[in-house]
Amino acid sequence: MDRIELPGKPRRGRAARRDLSPNDGTPPAAPHSEIGASADREAGHCSDAPHRSAAGLAPHSEIVSREAGEGEVGPSSCEPQVPPADLADQIAELREQWRRRQAWHRAEKALTLQAKALCRRLAEGGDKAEADRIYGAAYGKGSHPLADIALAATFPLTEARDSIAKHRAAVEKRLVKLAKALPVAPWVEGTRGVGLLSLAAIVGEAGDLGAYANPAKLWKRMGLAIMPDGRQRRTTGAAALDHGYSPARRSVVWNIGACIMKAGGPLKEIYDARKLYELPRVETKGHAHNRAQRYVEKRFLRLLWCEWRKGGGDHRGPDTHRTRVASVTPIPDAA
Known part of the structure; x- marks a missing residue:
């Protein structure tokens, strides 16, 4: 968890932890350097x-x-x-839901990489391009002699990944609902290229x-x-x-x-x-x-x-x- 030292009172024996915003949304301190200003x-x-x-x-x-x-x-x-208290509670829930979404998304990517690593063990010489073809063939994209073996080796991982993806989608729906209730939501929806999930991401990261x-x-x-x-x-x-x-x-x-x-x-x-x-x-x-x-x-x-x-x-x-x-x-x- 990030910690902030009071301005002008750095801890002895270590650098002052300034400019880092805590998890409760408190703003980071302004840069102390004239150039940083x-x-x-x-x-x-x-x-x-x-x-x-x-x-x-x-x-x-x-x-x-x-x-x-x-x-x-x-x-x-x-x-x-x-x-206000209601807005503060809404922001707190949004931040927690966003962190949960990010953790699950990282888990999905990790499981995908593990599945592809197993396919690379099947590829001759560990060739990545060949491993990608084996992985794709195992899940219906093209054909490869080792597709069935790859499917048996990776199915538990991809099954777990797909289960996480379903729960992540539900969290993202909740994030959109929370973002839509924010006062700035109408302005964001009127800005091309930006959606409510993007607003949820910013508030989730910045508070x-x-x-x-x-x-x-x-x-x-x-x-x-x-x-x-x-x-x-x-x-x-x-x-x-x-x-x-x-x-x-x-x-x-x-x-x-x-x-x-x-x-x-x-x-x-x-x-x-x-x-x-x-x-x-x-x-x-x-x-x-x-x-x-x-x-x-x-x-x-x-x-x-x-x-x-x-x-x-x-x-x-x-x-x-x-x-x-x-x-x-x-x-x-x-x-």
């Missing part, structure tokens, strides 16, 4: 400025450069919200989004922050505590970004504009794609955070927001 400058806020939903996103001229940050407006700071004082802290939780030594990533040693990086959380947002790219819509238009901007700045089209998708992922999380604050309820009144909207630096159209 650029993540806060990338954050946007929607409480005072006119809100822009997925149906009315900023045009290409409002996409700022990477040096200026991956957002449109300046820093904001909001006190963490305390959700109550209202507990994050600004979008930059949510980015940090989901693995999208800018750190003093570069982008947030998996690392070792004391730096691992500062990064607080989870590949599972990062993959959730990456999958959402990939779906947005395929679905089209306003966020895809933002991606296209950002990719044109990045192309002359990087070596390959692949780098431009990755940067543009990362930009859109952060944009989506920021919009979701704003909608949560607005629709999910600022339960403490309108005067508790302390915001500052900065000027937007336009960039010229790419040639």
